[in-house]
Amino acid sequence: MSAPRLELRHITKRYGDVVANDDVGLAVAPGEIHAILGENGAGKSTLMKVVYGAVAPDAGELLWDGAPAAIQSPHDARALGIAMVFQHFSLFDSLTVAENVWLGLSRTVSLREVVEGIRGKAAEYGLDLDPDRPVHVLSVGERQRVEIVRALLANPRLLILDEPTAVLTPQAAEKLFETLRKLAATGCSILYISHKLHEILALCHQCTVLRGGRVVASCDPTRESTASLSRMMIGAEPPRLERRPANVGPLALSARGLALPGHDRFGVALEDVSLDVHAGEIVGIAGVSGNGQQELLAALSGEDPRADAGAIQLFGQPIGRMGAAARRKRGLHFVPEERLGRGAVPSLSLANNMLLTRHEALRAFGWIDRAALRHQASGVLRRYWVKASGPAAAARSLSGGNLQKYIVGRELDAVPKVLVVAQPTWGVDVGAAAQIRAELVALRDAGCAVLVVSEELEELFALADRLHVIAKGRLSPSIGSAEASVEQIGEWMSGLWTGGPGQAAALAGGAR
Amino acid sequence: MIRLDVRQVPSLRMSVLSPIIALAVTVAAGGVLFLALGKDPVRVLSMFLVEPFNGVRALTELGLKCTPLILCALGLGLCFRSNVWNIGAEGQFLMGAIAGGGLALWVTNASAALSPWVFFPLVVVAGAAGGAAWAAIVALLRDRFNANEILVSLMLVYVADLFLSWLVFGPWKDPLGFNFPQTVQFAAATEIPRFVRGMRLHWGFAFALVAAVLMWLFMFRTHRGIQLQIGGPAPAAARYAGFSSRAAIWTTLLISGALAGIAGAFEVTGPMGQLTPHVASGYGFTAIIVAFVGRLHPLGAVLGSVVLSAFVIGGQLAQSRVGLPASVSGVFQGMLLLALLGCDTLIHHRPRLARWTWRAAP
Ligand SMILES: Nc1ncnc2c1ncn2[C@@H]1O[C@H](COP(=O)(O)OP(=O)(O)OP(=O)(O)O)[C@@H](O)[C@H]1O
Ligand SMILES: [Mg+2]
Secondary structure, eight states: OOOOSEEEEEEEEEETTEEEEEEEEEEEOTTOEEEEEEOTTSSHHHHHHHHTTSSOOSEEEEEETTEEOOOOSHHHHHHHTEEEEOSSOOOOTTSBHHHHHHHHSOTTSOHHHHHHHHHHHHHHHTOOOOTTSBGGGOOHHHHHHHHHHHHHHTOOSEEEEESTTTTSOHHHHHHHHHHHHHHHHTTOEEEEEOSOHHHHHHHOSEEEEEETTEEEEEEOGGGOOHHHHHHHHHSSOOOOOOOOOOOOOSEEEEEEEEEEOOSSTTSOOEEEEEEEEETTOEEEEEOOTTSSHHHHHHHHHTSSTTSOGGGEEETTEEOTTOOHHHHHHTTEEEEOSOTBTTTBOTTSBHHHHHTTTOOTTBOGGGBBOHHHHHHHHHHHHHHTTOOOSOTTSBGGGSOHHHHHHHHHHHHHTTOOSEEEEESTTTTOOHHHHHHHHHHHHHHHHTTOEEEEEOSOHHHHHHHOSEEEEEETTEEOOOEETTTOOHHHHHHHHTTOSTTOTTTTSOOOSSOO | OEEEEEOSSOOHHHHHHHHHHHHHHHHHHHHHHHHHTTSOHHHHHHHHHTGGGSSHHHHHHHHHHHHHHHHHHHHHHHHHHTTOOOOOHHHHHHHHHHHHHHHHHHHHHHTOOOOHHHHHHHHHHHHHHHHHHHHHHHHHHHHHHOOOHHHHHHHHHHHHHHHHHHHHHTTTSOTTSTTOSOOOOOOGGGSOOBSSTTOOOBTHHHHHHHHHHHHHHHHHHBHHHHHHHHTTTOHHHHHHHTOOHHHHHHHHHHHHHHHHHHHHHHHIIIIIOSOOTTOOOSHHHHHHHHHHHTTTOHHHHHHHHHHHHHHHHHHHHHHHHHOOOHHHHHHHHHHHHHHHHHHHHHHHEEEEEOOOOOOOOO
């Protein structure tokens, strides 16, 4: 074989005391799909940013097609044919999908060509995407698709994907894999980061495992199992989720005939959504992102207080018009899907981010007891295994999974009466994901009403006692997750339940 | 070509260096400007950079100029951090001057026997009320009708200015003043107490410094202060937390209006001693530059006000001594703001030399 497409030697990157990458070496052959595996904060994203020129390493060298290359900026990287999908998206909210893609391309293409290009690629790879929609109305799943299509449009020779499937449905992920396999067959190399081990088994040819910034193993994933990969990564297999049957209590959160017009012509309108969540149970909502999840969550959390007062009830009290703070005071906590900018303010310290939803450290007149606040934040860091330099670290300096753990931990730590959570384990490593799920179940057993909205069916089946599906702004009836099958939920996702929006064929059975 | 690459982490070194580089660039460009105007650049620059600090009297005059700038810039910094673009501090300053001046006029006419130390807190309240009421109009229009606060606050400057003119040309005119558009000289009881007899620097300066410390505590040590600052950089997080954007508009505008109003009241009961049509001297606008030079930080506002006061005093010196047009001093201030904003790019971006490449579309 010829020289590897990309070779890294002795890459080291420090952030203060933290060694994010420590003497890392790896090689990627042309046409190879190479997995980078590691727990949260292992240094995967940092390594990819080094390759893409977004982070300058402190030491080490990089070879491209066998020759030393100096990649000092993403511009240089793109010139070599490297494209990257970042873990945290880099899209401008006020621009449309096409305009965002256009920005990254060379100046000689017209916007119309870009629109056609997006339509073409989206159709070719089965990624549903409307180039004319403004980015701010898109869900994270849709934004992920934009990033992927943007990367594909560059016809890269090396494609870096940092957790591309974290918020994709299994079907969409499967389509993406076909895309990636086709792409690899044409000689494009792919660096692939994911915490979903079965994806790595199914997709990748090579695998490098990082731990604490160092390479601890490299292997051929086709000869491994999820259990063995997990052992390489975290030194153990994730514990199985223990759960007893739900001990369902009184009604906690309910929606009755909730209808909301879309915010603008691109928003999804909610129609006649009815939903019950009782104390002591976990209710899951499945669906392809962009079908009204965002709108439903905003209406339930109080970020969008336009609903009729009585359409949403908390312990029998109408709360439809209350703001988020008032609902939180009544025991309803919420974990949003966007971590940076919504669940946390990137520039603020972790301690100050506590103040978004927690007021225990406040004294008279809103005076902040800083010692108490730091103590509270440290408690969450410790209890939820967040790797961070301390409560003074800025939210944006955390690795994606660690910030997710912090935000989920902050809300769990509040011991809510009702918890609404979107994508609870987004970007979290297998070990920590198992722990978060166990905490959610423990919360349920303690009598909390939990509503989980996720695109990960597997997670929903493991967690939820009952399942709903959301499609085109309508909510399906609920079905016990023990009685439901993946196929049936998949059909419902296209709106094919009795009376559902995709009612071409009225399906009988299953619903109750 | 110079290209800018986004820095992964904002450079700490640059956030300290950037104001210094900006000052250096401004001084260099100013030197060229003065040379082009046929003046001795060293002499003129020393009027801006040395003489305002030369001696006790000069320093007290500097402190006198700093007082309204600090007060106005404190409020503006809070507004700007909350994404509320109040640029009409000048109008709020004027309404505070009218309220404070009106109170002084009333005391003067009533010949009330009053200690200046009793009058001091009264005039603070009057100025604050006048300024806050003016800013409340902006808040109301923004809140109820979503009117752009930039336009509204700016327009209200001219309304306030004309209102003041009407007062001093009409009902408040000194009957024995040979028809000059001004009020009577206020009674001694209404004068803001001075630090030292014979110097114009008054206790309002100490008030401004205390206000800066209180503002710092408010912004970084209270829940409300943190809430206000989240609406700007992360509106979705503010909505998620349930912090009301309406409350942010009202709070920031009322606070900044009150502070600007106090500055105006100090100005007319301190150095001026009467109301004239010329109370508006641009402090409210200069304070915008002060706020940014001070990085929208309360303690930065104090430092920024020193720089800008020196520029104002230097401009006056240069006008009287070498006949430099007054507008040049304004140009000089503007250059500082421009240079500062330019240098700020360096905090988040790394400049580097690069070839200009046009690549064909893939
Ligand atoms: N800008 C930064 N400033 C300070 N520390 C940083 C910064 N970026 C990353 N780090 C630290 O470097 C380490 C590696 O982070 P990185 O984002 O590479 O992890 P990761 O392997 O991608 O984790 P995840 O699976 O959670 O995405 C972490 O401990 C993180 O806190
Ligand atoms: Mg990462």
